Amino acid sequence: MNTEITYTKQGDYYxxxxxxxxxxxxxxxxxxxxxxxxxxxxxxxxxxxxx
Numbered sequence: 788m789n790t791e792i793t794y795t796k797q798g799d800y801y802x803x804x805x806x807x808x809x810x811x812x813x814x815x816x817x818x819x820x821x822x823x824x825x826x827x828x829x830x831x832x833x834x835x836x837x838x
Contacts, residue, residue, distance in 0.1 A: 794801040 793804045795804055796802075
């Protein structure tokens, strides 16, 4: 295992040259597909007078 980290200069900064190990492809299914989620306030009370 090589633990040496090399860096590349980008402008005024040095960024590490990182590479992830190869992985097998996997199906992520319906819940991991990035399907849109309803984040509207519909169905939730937005009235804050009940504190």
